[in-house]
Amino acid sequence: MSKIIIKESELIKLIETAMDLDRYIEPVSYDTGDENENLSDSIDVIVNRLKELLFMLKSGKKINYQNKSEFFSELDRLNGLYHKIKYED
Helix, strand or coil: CCCCCCCHHHHHHHHHHHHHHHHHCCCCCCCCCCCCHHHHHHHHHHHHHHHHHHHHHHCCCCCCHHHHHHHHHHHHHHHHHHHHHHHCC
């Protein structure tokens, strides 16, 4: 088998493109009138973004201090919202 040599940045771009393509080939969902459907779709987008970030981190992507701090701040906000929704009457 032949070896192909590419730069790390090219590999990352190739992987990101493949992940984007995977997102676009998912089956189209049709409106069923569910009031939480938009929220559900948004959560799916968030989950996909987090999976992509996790893959990048596991692949060795370095994240600067400011972005880490912002991420943890958003995590705190998400946890607060989660508890509000989970325990609301």
